[in-house]
Amino acid sequence: MGDTGRRRFLQLLAGLPLVGLSDLLVVRAGTVSASAEILDYFDRQITDLIDGYERRPIAQTAVRIRRELPTIRSLLTEGAYRGDQARRLRRTAGRLTALQAATRTDLNDTPAAVNLFSEAFRLADSAGDRPLQAWIRCWQSSIARKGGDPKRALALADNATRWVGTAHPVAARAAVVGAWAQAALGNRWEVHARVGQAWTIVGDLDRDAHGEPGFSVDTMHTTSIGEMSAAVYVEAGFPDMAGVYTEAVQMSLDLAGATGRRSLIRVSAASAAIQRGDVEHAVALVHNAMDISADRPSARLHERIAAFTATTRTDLGAMSELDELEERLRTWRTPSI
Template identity: 25%
Template sequence: MTPRSSHPVAPAGFWQRPAVAQALASRDIGGFLKLYQQWTGATQTQIATACEVPQSHISHIMRGKRQVTSLDMYERFARGLDIPRALLGLAEPAPTAETPALVERTGPDRRAVLAVTAATVVLAADDELDEVTRRMQHFAASNVDDAAVEQLNVSVDLIGCRYEGSDAAAVYPTALRQRRYVAELMSGHQHPRFRGELYVVAGKLSGLLGYLAFDLGNEVLARAYCNEAMSLAQAAGHRDLAAWVRGTQSFIAYYAGRYKQALDYARDGQRHAAGGPASIRLAISGEARTLGKLGDRRGVDDAVDRALAAHAQADHVDPVGYFLSFEPFGAARLAGNAASAYLALGAVDRVREFTDQAIPVFARSNSAASHALTLVDASMTYLVGHDIEPDRAGALVSEALTVGSRLRSQVVARRAQDFVTGAAPWAAVPEIAEVADAVAAWRTPAA
């Protein structure tokens, strides 16, 4: 599967369009991004990656919830999207010697402490005045600033993006390195505002490590990371992060076969989410899929309807996004998870309805794991009902294994093994036998 380019190229005449020129002249980045998406087809994830800005910021800018005012941000959009600098009122950069690209810059130098002193230095012999001055200096001193926190958030988004096109083994070391770096920063001194933001970044990284550890087969470590992430979310008073962590804990319990616990986590997550970004994921991936395993058709219908209603109310949601995003689930992921929920109930027509929506979108994206999982779900519908087609089912799983051939995903491996188990009555069919051999040879990492 060929990865997508960082962003599509603007069509001829795009920069001369009056609406584009007006948005850039007024520095209305939100309005410009809507036009850019309309004419190029770029997703929020592609824009975020190209501009080195968190996807959540792109979403908020396009929804008018965040304004772009800093020169640094204008420079990022100009470089990332090849915007003619004059249209944004930016001067051409002075020629400088080429320097190597900075890879995975995640904040200030580890040994640098940004000392910001009081505006007026009180020079007095009195010891008490000197003590006040020292306290003011210490309070203002911080080993992080706004730019450092921004870059740490970019690193969180990049981990999620990279996982989408690779596997847990490839991105786990980066996530672990970033988490250790944030822990090192937290052992230093920050202004209380930055301290709270570091708690949130640390919680996100621990949550990501929890999911990745589970995908690598280590459930004990996964649960420990999720517990740490939940503690950080609660300490920071960050309800969206707490809801996301509950969603991951529900996911882990679901794949471990603890369906009642998975449902409890998902419903507690909804309490934290209060209709926020994680509510769609919790309803469809947490509640609907688990209720499907518990045989509750009415519950599945209700959870799917709530997820669809919440998605309809969300503004500018990337149709694909990526699974480890902290933004709302997009349409393709919603459909893929709905298919899994109805598959557990044997509702073939609804499974095909949703897989038909999701598969083409995933096929055009870099979401190899989601594409593979949805293909396996679609294949299972050809092993039930009156018109059984084991050869077609086997062909779809073969395609899924091809799509996921670069992945070492425990989740994909388990779903493929579920297919082989369900297809045992047709083991003699060539397509089924071929899949069984491929799954037996599938190499997943040890726990």
Template identity: 25%
Template sequence: MSAFAESESVEPLEFGASLRTLRVQHGWSLRELSSRIRFHHGYIGRVEQGHKFPDRQFAELADRALDAHGALIGTWRGDADRREEAARTGRLLAASTRDSLRLISAAEQLIENGDLDRQVRRLAVAYLGSPPGPILVAAVELRGEALRRLQQHQYRPHELADLYLTIGRLQGILAYSALDLGDAESAMTHARAALACSERAGDAELGAWVRGTQSLIARFQGDYPQAEAHILSVSAFHGPGTGALRLLCGYAQCRSHFADSTATIRALDQAAEGREHLSTTDSMAGIFEFSQAKQLYYGGSSLIWLDGGTDAERAAREARAAIAIWEMEPPEARSLDDEALAHLYEATALLQLRDLDAAAAAIRPVLDLPAERQISWIGKRLSRFAAMLHSGGFASSPGAADLVDEIHAFAPAAGP
């Protein structure tokens, strides 16, 4: 069993959530609570989001200001005890992991080929609804086993291509994990290794997926010419599944950043037509599958970079449609990170359409995310949303100012 399957989730801290609930019940903004307890509103926001754990004095002042009658202090005390217990558990876990790794390296019995493939498939699906950190740990563990088998020639001749394919998929999972954790350079290194494995395995489907992922990483870095080059390097992909649709939508994202509305819409429309005539399925689900919801999400995320108007209206529609599909999906098919970003893309489009109230409502699920779900993409896209609030004629709105404060508390790098 993989480390991911065996690991238990860490219980989230309750103090920040309780503080926010009481503040909202009082109808106070972060700045209003700040004026009463003499802590900076940005710090209070980070406490609410779980980025900071305050000292007891903060808890006592907040408890008094919010008329909590000791409830906040009790919650703070419980969190403090859990933090100490988690630290002790972490030290024990690190020691036990080192011992387990020694045992693994000395073990004679290997995971069966079928079991290794099944674990990779489970991990690819689990990624959709899990924070990237635990997935990264599990993928490293599985890759270690696969590499050991490769290096020690512990495979039959006809299994070599499948082993390279398994390692390539694990490298793809590592690339996604690293990118969601904000390390684009490591993500690109993992992607290059995945591409080399796809070539050794002779698997065009994985190769096209990797090129799309390299384009995604380059877009994260703001290098749109290189992102487009990765897409165009796949000259004529006719493999199974949704790979061609993903490449078309990635191309649309690139062209939108060059303000090429015609090419952006053409690529999205071609992908929509291709979806209607899709006759084969992807070899692996999870992050290796380009679902209908994901395709609509790509549409929304492309169109928000154009000039607004009808493009913004379509962006809002496609983001909403993606969210609606994901909300109806079973947990194993629901891409929570992309769903959160779809809310942000809808909010951005609504802001382009000058509807501040609707934009604030659309972005609320993003700002309510727990800390472990705040992937790097969210911080990047919140930066643009906050900048639009500053420069889009909303500066005189108290609601816009409170929203900027909350965004800054949620993701400090996104603030002014």
């Protein structure tokens, strides 16, 4: 590492909330490498970013990741690593990059998300981080489906289990993501089979593998799979089935404080309410979803609400309540960063 590179590296590390920095660096023959303490620091940062993702403004998470990633990339580029140290660094880089890709998706920057997920997958592969590889395939499947390629979306969802098998928490996510692809393909009864498969997997998981409600990589909570199942059934044209899940998990998500999923479950519940003919309650639910996510707007929520209003208008025609909702949605913007 040259003098310029070394100065840049130390400047990056200066932003870390650590003391005794000289004790955390290993310098041999002009090469700076990371000590176990720095690697532990980044593990804690990733855990905090994942646990707080549903509860913090997406832009805030994106800024934190953008601050941390250059340090990790400098360590990978400038250092000489072997064995477990190399694996941990690549795993850290892969997970931070995948989280950055998720923020780009939620901030409606799909091209950047596509590139970042590809980079993260390569890093995960080099680190042997199979759960992350499967998790990335699920996100890539969703991007393909939203981009109008449900066949590729299904193939990517199926590919996820190549990395973790069929009994891992991420396999449950893959089953639901595959159900979404089947819904887009018009295979409505395959949707039931895939959702049922997801619940079978979750039912066999132990407590640690369930984790907590909300955003996750290595775990799958029943409330999270419930919210996803409801959304799948809305897209498949079974809003009555969606209602079964919304009633079961909405309160649990509220208690957990998982802002993103709290809003998403209400949009699914609104579709179920429309099916019952309760238009006033349905519209109130969507407004409530937007109120909950006022400080955490996301492209996913925007898309779900837009789909709700479009479908409801097609089914029921002109309505002043929908006019007001569409106007609010028109001025409801995801942050740019």
